[in-house]
Amino acid sequence: MCVPASLLRHNALTYLGYSDSDPDEQTLVTLHSALSHIAEWSAYKQHYSYLKDLSEAPAFLQQESYRSLQGKLDTALLFAATLGLDIDRRIQSLSLSRLSEAVVLNAVANVYLEARKEMFIKEIMPGGVLFCPGYAGTSPQDNRSVLNLLDAKKHLGIYLKDSGLMMPEKSMAGIVVANYSFSCRACSIRSKCDYLRQAKTCYGKPAPERKESRSAKRDNTKA
Amino acid sequence: MPESISKKVQVFDGAMGTVLTADPEVNSFLPEELNLLFPEKILAIHRAYVEAGAQFITTNTFSANPIKLNSSRFSLHQVLDAAIMLARQAAGESSCKIMLNMGPTGKLLEPLGELSFEETYENYKTVVEYTKDKVDGYVLETFSDLYEIRAAILAVKENSALPLMATMTFDTSGRTLTGSSPEIVALTLSALGVDVPGINCSTSPEYLIPLVKRMRAFTHLPLLVQPNKGFPILCRGSVSYAMSDEDFVYYTGKLIDAGASIVGGCCGTTPATIALMAKYKSLPLKEYAPVADNYICSSTRLLKLQQGLVCGERLNPTGKKTLQQALLYSDFGYLQQEALSQQEAGAHFLDLNVGVPNADEVDLLCRATKKVQEICDLPLQLDSSNPEAIGAALRVYNGVPVINSINGSGPVLKALLPLLAKYGASAVALTLDEQGIPETVEGRLRIAKRIIARAAARGINKNRLIFDALVMAVSSNQSYGLLTLETLRSLKKMGVLTTIGLSNVSFGLPDRPLLNRSFLLMALTSGLDIPILNPLDKENMQSLRAFNALSGADPACENYISYRSISPVQEQSDSLYQVVLSGLKESLPQAMNTILKEKEPQQIINEDLIPALDEVGLRFEKKLVFLPQLIRSAEVARQAFQHLGEMYVQKTDKSQGLVVLATVKGDIHDIGKNIVKVVLESHGYRVLDLGKNVDTEKVLEAYRTHRPLAIGLSALMTTTVPSMSRTVEALKALNAECPVIVGGAVLTGSLAREMGADYYAADALTAIRILEEL
Numbered sequence: 001m002c003v004p005a006s007l008l009r010h011n012a013l014t015y016l017g018y019s020d021s022d023p024d025e026q027t028l029v030t031l032h033s034a035l036s037h038i039a040e041w042s043a044y045k046q047h048y049s050y051l052k053d054l055s056e057a058p059a060f061l062q063q064e065s066y067r068s069l070q071g072k073l074d075t076a077l078l079f080a081a082t083l084g085l086d087i088d089r090r091i092q093s094l095s096l097s098r099l100s101e102a103v104v105l106n107a108v109a110n111v112y113l114e115a116r117k118e119m120f121i122k123e124i125m126p127g128g129v130l131f132c133p134g135y136a137g138t139s140p141q142d143n144r145s146v147l148n149l150l151d152a153k154k155h156l157g158i159y160l161k162d163s164g165l166m167m168p169e170k171s172m173a174g175i176v177v178a179n180y181s182f183s184c185r186a187c188s189i190r191s192k193c194d195y196l197r198q199a200k201t202c203y204g205k206p207a208p209e210r211k212e213s214r215s216a217k218r219d220n221t222k223a
Numbered sequence: 224m225p226e227s228i229s230k231k232v233q234v235f236d237g238a239m240g241t242v243l244t245a246d247p248e249v250n251s252f253l254p255e256e257l258n259l260l261f262p263e264k265i266l267a268i269h270r271a272y273v274e275a276g277a278q279f280i281t282t283n284t285f286s287a288n289p290i291k292l293n294s295s296r297f298s299l300h301q302v303l304d305a306a307i308m309l310a311r312q313a314a315g316e317s318s319c320k321i322m323l324n325m326g327p328t329g330k331l332l333e334p335l336g337e338l339s340f341e342e343t344y345e346n347y348k349t350v351v352e353y354t355k356d357k358v359d360g361y362v363l364e365t366f367s368d369l370y371e372i373r374a375a376i377l378a379v380k381e382n383s384a385l386p387l388m389a390t391m392t393f394d395t396s397g398r399t400l401t402g403s404s405p406e407i408v409a410l411t412l413s414a415l416g417v418d419v420p421g422i423n424c425s426t427s428p429e430y431l432i433p434l435v436k437r438m439r440a441f442t443h444l445p446l447l448v449q450p451n452k453g454f455p456i457l458c459r460g461s462v463s464y465a466m467s468d469e470d471f472v473y474y475t476g477k478l479i480d481a482g483a484s485i486v487g488g489c490c491g492t493t494p495a496t497i498a499l500m501a502k503y504k505s506l507p508l509k510e511y512a513p514v515a516d517n518y519i520c521s522s523t524r525l526l527k528l529q530q531g532l533v534c535g536e537r538l539n540p541t542g543k544k545t546l547q548q549a550l551l552y553s554d555f556g557y558l559q560q561e562a563l564s565q566q567e568a569g570a571h572f573l574d575l576n577v578g579v580p581n582a583d584e585v586d587l588l589c590r591a592t593k594k595v596q597e598i599c600d601l602p603l604q605l606d607s608s609n610p611e612a613i614g615a616a617l618r619v620y621n622g623v624p625v626i627n628s629i630n631g632s633g634p635v636l637k638a639l640l641p642l643l644a645k646y647g648a649s650a651v652a653l654t655l656d657e658q659g660i661p662e663t664v665e666g667r668l669r670i671a672k673r674i675i676a677r678a679a680a681r682g683i684n685k686n687r688l689i690f691d692a693l694v695m696a697v698s699s700n701q702s703y704g705l706l707t708l709e710t711l712r713s714l715k716k717m718g719v720l721t722t723i724g725l726s727n728v729s730f731g732l733p734d735r736p737l738l739n740r741s742f743l744l745m746a747l748t749s750g751l752d753i754p755i756l757n758p759l760d761k762e763n764m765q766s767l768r769a770f771n772a773l774s775g776a777d778p779a780c781e782n783y784i785s786y787r788s789i790s791p792v793q794e795q796s797d798s799l800y801q802v803v804l805s806g807l808k809e810s811l812p813q814a815m816n817t818i819l820k821e822k823e824p825q826q827i828i829n830e831d832l833i834p835a836l837d838e839v840g841l842r843f844e845k846k847l848v849f850l851p852q853l854i855r856s857a858e859v860a861r862q863a864f865q866h867l868g869e870m871y872v873q874k875t876d877k878s879q880g881l882v883v884l885a886t887v888k889g890d891i892h893d894i895g896k897n898i899v900k901v902v903l904e905s906h907g908y909r910v911l912d913l914g915k916n917v918d919t920e921k922v923l924e925a926y927r928t929h930r931p932l933a934i935g936l937s938a939l940m941t942t943t944v945p946s947m948s949r950t951v952e953a954l955k956a957l958n959a960e961c962p963v964i965v966g967g968a969v970l971t972g973s974l975a976r977e978m979g980a981d982y983y984a985a986d987a988l989t990a991i992r993i994l995e996e997l
Binding site for chain 2: 016017018020021023024026027030043045055084085086089091092093095096097098099100101102103104106134140141153154157159161162163164165167169194197198
């Protein structure tokens with residue numbers, strides 16, 4: 001199954017900041033090359049398991065911060081995916097010799113992983129979303145539980161470092177749930193959310209309340 | 224290892240975990256603790272395998288090592304003692320061999336992860352030292368990282384004389400999780416002296432048949448193959464395997480036909496599986512043809528040593544001040560860039576030499592080897608006159624390298640041949656000895672023959688040696704060139720590979736490139752196989768490609784045609800200002816040539832480079848250009864600065880000052896930091912790049928040594944912000960006089976303030992503005 005090239009192109013350009021502008025010719029050439037090769041340069045793998053097939057419900061999902069998922073877990077599944085180490089190595093090498101190409105390839109790899117995940121969800125749970133630990137005040141460290149329960153090290157080669165980073169870098173893990181919509185209202189860190197302060201949300205939609213966004217100003221000067 | 228292993232099929236045991244997880248009484252415990260908590264269950268499983276006909280049983284010690292067992296209620300010694308005793312009890316007086324099972328640590332090794340090579344080695348050494356007089360051998364299994372299994376193999380080989388089996392797992396793409404192919408695994412494990420390499424776990428047995436064939440082509444050793452019983456199915460908390468025992472045993476027969484010598488089972492197999500498999504026991508094995516031993520590799524790239532290759536010579540600080548400085552300050556970015564540019568120019572492997580005065584060459588060669596392997600997958604030629612440095616670098620090299628060099632001198636052969644034998648490396652062999660360089664062809668051949676004989680006595684085939692015919696300056700004696708050519712012809716008659724360090728020939732004469740190029744062609748026609756040269760010299764590379772096409776070394780002229788089919792880049796005649804503004808890297812040389820005829824370097828910086836960068840910055844802020852264009856302009860400007868620096872600016876010391884950059888401990892994302900580096904350099908700042916995953920102490924050391932203009936720290940993840948905070952605190956505790964600038968995707972001005980940083984830079988241009996204000 002192929003991800004539509006036009007979708008990848010659009011998403012990659014948005015990722016690079018070109019949402020309202022046209023890129024120059026050199027960037028387009030680099031982008032075209034990255035888009036043409038991304039499937040070959042990466043080794044996409046995914047692994048999942050329905051919560052109901054686990055011997056017991058994962059303990060981390062009982063935490064208050066996961067309250068918004070309650071009632072949706074009967075049909076939910078744990079999911080992890082990766083593009084493998086080769087693409088990390090390629091971006092790393094490029095970043096030393098042709099940094100601008102590395103930046104473009106990095107963007108393409110990110111949107112490709114995202115698109116492959118979306119294709120999977122569309123197939124297995126139409127309308128479902130991937131809720132990743134770290135969203136909405138949940139701890140990124142819960143990735144460890146997701147990856148352990150999926151035995152992702154064995155199936156996908158995803159390692160979680162002590163710092164909480166996943167290796168390969170282009171990896172994701174979380175819980176796929178149906179009928180879920182992200183909202184700041186139910187979020188436990190709403191009062192101290194940096195996104196909201198900047199009039200943004202962690203799920204890419206506009207911030208719901210303007211008054212919180214006024215105080216948000218990127219401070220580029222003396223800290 | 225018993226000789227019968229290479230004559231007849233042997234049968235190993237099957238899974239331990241599969242049987243244990245099916246038992247609800249024990250499946251919540253650590254499997255290794257069961258040796259003490261439920262010894263009767265472990266004993267029963269071992270006995271069932273012995274009764275099923277297994278000729279080897281593995282102890283229940285997969286995770287019994289200091290790293291993985293650190294949270295157990297039992298000590299490592301308790302677990303090992305109990306596990307070995309149970310296996311011995313089960314074997315009784317049978318001829319069944321007890322193999323101590325060792326699995327991976329579960330952690331990633333540097334540079335991908337946090338575990339060092341030496342820590343990994345020590346982890347396995349602890350186990351081996353305690354068990355070597357208690358078992359019949361070792362089996363390392365289910366490893367997915369070539370580097371980790373390498374550390375474990377060295378721990379076993381250096382601390383015991385027992386037989387060693389070592390198996391890795393492959394995914395459906397036919398590679399290990401870190402990207403090694405079956406050929407590379409077979410080559411590397413055999414080179415390190417493993418008695419039985421092989422495959423275990425992985426996928427379903429039918430997928431392993433081609434992988435076994437591929438391994439078989441790269442080792443003459445017996446192969447151990449222990450597949451899973453098909454793919455696992457998870458349902459309602461339990462795992463099952465769809466393949467029947469009969470099908471599994473059928474495929475086992477196919478695996479034996481493909482080259483497996485010892486067969487067993489991994490996940491999903493039980494004593495019943497092994498009982499059916501026992502029918503293969505004592506089946507005579509085919510004689511395996513000797514395999515080619517003139518291959519080298521990195522962890523992901525295999526290379527046959529043969530005519531037509533190029534060894535890149537540029538990772539050598541001799542006569543290169545910038546590289547010398549970079550190595551002295553442990554700034555390996557420059558070395559990495561040199562490696563990548565040689566790879567892009569067509570080098571097949573790279574010579575690596577770090578001989579810098581006043582540096583600890585042993586330590587430096589090790590670190591440089593790791594750093595180059597981190598970003599470049601070409602195999603390396605480890606180059607040093609210090610055997611200790613060669614030994615240390617061979618130890619940490621991931622794959623099978625070449626060393627440069629051995630020669631006919633007794634002490635040199637005594638020091639280096641054991642290293643070649645131990646690590647299975649190839650070597651450049653110089654045709655000189657204690658008496659110096661013979662001035663006759665016969666003298667050089669005598670030395671070559673002596674080296675071949677001494678190497679053969681150590682089991683090292685002459686295919687693993689590349690003989691250097693030695694080039695001396697024709698300016699001192701005009702016959703030297705012809706002497707080298709005649710030596711090459713004579714060496715080829717001996718059936719060995721040849722090399723020369725090309726550029727010596729022209730020393731002391733004008734227009735050296737012309738002489739080098741001419742001599743290269745003369746040497747190639749005289750039998751030179753693998754020149755060591757500068758691959759960035761386009762004319763040399765063109766000559767070489769043409770020679771390979773004409774001589775048949777490039778089958779079907781494939782490389783020559785593919786090279787020629789790349790249309791030459793059209794050089795444009797834009798001004799330097801326009802070239803930087805548009806990021807036109809290819810047009811830079813011409814623009815520089817033109818402008819240098821009109822202006823002085825400082826004028827160029829002030830009137831063209833800086834204004835162009837300012838304009839790019841302005842357009843970036845107005846969202847008229849975006850990150851890729853900004854970086855391209857910065858990269859071109861940086862090259863222009865470097866060019867000017869090499870020519871003139873060093874003398875006038877117009878650098879804007881030194882900035883230390885680091886991605887903090889725990890974080891390995893460094894694209895953002897690299898962008899800042901390029902932009903700073905494009906504005907004339909010198910950058911000491913400490914890299915990624917940098918310890919606080921290393922940042923403090925850089926401050927103490929260099930007293931920089933500023934220190935920039937980067938972190939991408941919320942989880943690594945505390946690490947950044949610790950580094951900032953440590954710098955403040957040191958009363959560091961330079962400002963600390965922090966940046967990264969998750970940072971904000973308020974976070975920066977909270978951690979005590981002096982400035983927050985949202986992007987590279989903000990960092991420039993901050994530095995300009997200092």
